[in-house]
Amino acid sequence: MAYKNIIFKVDGDVAVIKFNRPKALNAINPDVIAETNSALDKIMDDSSIRVLILTGEGEKAFIAGADISHMVNLSAIQAREFSRNGQDVLFRLENLPIPVIACVNGFALGGGSEFAMACDFIYASENAKFGQPEINLGVIPGFGGTQRLSRLVGEAMAKELCMTGVIIDAREAKEIGLVNKVFPHDDLWEATMKTAKIMASKGRVSLKAIKDCVERGLDVDLLDGCYMESDNFGLCMSSPDGKEGMTAFLEKRNPDFKGELG
Ligand code: DAK
Numbered sequence: 001m002a003y004k005n006i007i008f009k010v011d012g013d014v015a016v017i018k019f020n021r022p023k024a025l026n027a028i029n030p031d032v033i034a035e036t037n038s039a040l041d042k043i044m045d046d047s048s049i050r051v052l053i054l055t056g057e058g059e060k061a062f063i064a065g066a067d068i069s070h071m072v073n074l075s076a077i078q079a080r081e082f083s084r085n086g087q088d089v090l091f092r093l094e095n096l097p098i099p100v101i102a103c104v105n106g107f108a109l110g111g112g113s114e115f116a117m118a119c120d121f122i123y124a125s126e127n128a129k130f131g132q133p134e135i136n137l138g139v140i141p142g143f144g145g146t147q148r149l150s151r152l153v154g155e156a157m158a159k160e161l162c163m164t165g166v167i168i169d170a171r172e173a174k175e176i177g178l179v180n181k182v183f184p185h186d187d188l189w190e191a192t193m194k195t196a197k198i199m200a201s202k203g204r205v206s207l208k209a210i211k212d213c214v215e216r217g218l219d220v221d222l223l224d225g226c227y228m229e230s231d232n233f234g235l236c237m238s239s240p241d242g243k244e245g246m247t248a249f250l251e252k253r254n255p256d257f258k259g260e261l262g
Contacts, residue, residue, distance in 0.1 A: 003038075026057065047259060054101070056105050062128065129169055135162060140162070201257065217229070
């Protein structure tokens with residue numbers, strides 16, 4: 001597929017999806033979703049890719065939301081389809097077997113904040129702004145915002161943000177736990193890539209195991225979550241990277257993780 005609405009690049013072991021509709025502040029339409037799905041297919045087929053970064057083209061926006069000019073004329077059936085397709089791509093991101101970082105370089109509103117929340121964590125520039133302004137349009141978040149936001153920042157804060165549609169800056173987003181770290185705008189990309197490279201150097205099986213345990217663990221009680229951790233611990237112990245990590249420690253050298261599954 002030729003990409004017009006995203007830029008897809010692979011830099012060694014790190015893949016980058018850059019939303020590329022800067023004139024519309026990277027608003028999401030069905031083409032953005034289709035192209036993102038295609039890029040995710042490629043990532044799934046390439047085991048040399050260890051980390052994915054999502055970011056936005058231009059100085060102003062990560063994604064300023066779903067494309068309002070597309071949404072305005074949708075019938076109920078089409079709106080449900082648009083919402084489902086958006087939700088599906090976000091579930092794919094969440095279930096991707098590699099870490100995904102949202103590198104939020106500007107507005108992350110509505111569907112934009114929802115895309116960022118489906119990533120494993122968010123790094124933001126000092127210019128970044130977050131919010132769920134759908135209430136101002138007479139609708140509600142449609143790409144999982146009411147669900148993921150409350151899991152990240154708690155029920156009361158999620159209700160306040162969704163019910164007021166207020167836009168918050170990066171510092172406040174960090175204070176409430178939506179964002180992991182905030183950087184000066186010009187340092188954001190380098191800082192994100194540095195963290196991506198650190199994770200890319202780790203074992204593939206253990207990265208996936210951590211992602212699974214943390215995400216699925218939130219949906220079960222502590223005992224079941226800990227059992228899930230034991231199963232994954234066993235899996236990592238028996239993986240080539242698990243053997244390599246411990247052998248390297250005992251041999252007093254750096255591990256050379258190959259990412260093989262067994
Ligand atoms: N959609 C379409 N175009 C957008 C856009 C958006 N979300 N956001 C910005 N643009 C366009 C503007 O129309 C403008 O286009 P031109 O007039 O130049 O052609 C261009 O981007 C630059 O925007 P501004 O001139 O407005 O720039 P400012 O710096 O003055 O303001 C802003 C930036 C981000 C504060 C402002 O653009 C803004 O308020 N944008 C809308 C933000 C917003 O409301 N986002 C939430 C969208 S709703 C569902 C599925 C999904 C969803 C809901 C339901 N189902 C199917 C059930 C998700 C909903 C949303 O995400």
